[in-house]
Amino acid sequence: MIREARVYADARLLARAVTEETLRIMLQAVVERGSCNVCLSGGTTPKSLNELWTEEYAARFPWKQIQFFFGDERYVPADDARSNFRMARETLLTRVPIPPENVHPMPTDFERPADAAAAYESEMRKVLGERPEFDIVFLGVGPEGHTASLFPDSPALAEKKRWVVAVEVPAETPQRLTLTLPVLNSARNVFFLAEGSKKREIVAAIRRDHEGDTSVYPAARVISAGHVIWYLDQAAAW
Ligand code: 6PG
Secondary structure, three states: OOOOEEEEOOHHHHHHHHHHHHHHHHHHHHHHHOOEEEEEOOOOOHHHHHHHHHHHOOOOOOHHHEEEEEOEEEOOOOOOOOOHHHHHHHHHHOOOOOOHHHEOOOOOOOOOHHHHHHHHHHHHHHHHOOOOOOOEEEEOOOOOOOEOOEOOOOHHHHOOOOOEEEEEOOOOOOEEEEEOHHHHOOOOEEEEEEOOHHHHHHHHHHHHOOOHHHOOOHHHHOOOOOEEEEEEEOOOOO
């Protein structure tokens, strides 16, 4: 089910709308709580968003008050071309004045991925406290409805306590770390970004699906207590 979708003529207009709403939420969070906690998505969709942030909004975002976390990571070295952190570093984090201590990549250098997951949860708790309430969680959606690295039929979908788990997924770099649904569903705002005709089928399927937290599509199980908005370009919309 998609409770709220915002559709834009093209990816450029989509990126601008997401950026303006992001900026509004960030500034409000800083006023209300002195900081803003953001969870970045992996994949390729965020690249155009990051480009807009660095090229046109670099002077407007409150970078020093923003803490950046990641929704999932492929269990590869941080300089591997498939790393979500490397993509974020190259397209955003090294191009705007974010204090290094505000950037929290998922560790991929533990021998056991499960230990890396536990270490990341500890780091999250240091910043977020006892409730993982991100101000904004950015998410993508895969062709079979995965989001972050929560894939259909994964045991991780049933995780109710841990904030981060190690998973094996049926996709590139099968070993991954991912935030769990309790974290994604604690967010004040969740922004799904889907653009291009390849996303049309899965977006329509999720829109038709009324199962909510038991859906076959992990992305449909993100029914946060907060505001969940699907940002689509026309090519991905129904
Ligand atoms: C990942 C992502 C994943 C991604 C979707 C969409 O590590 O791959 O976290 O959930 O958001 O697969 O990817 P695209 O943006 O490349 O379509």
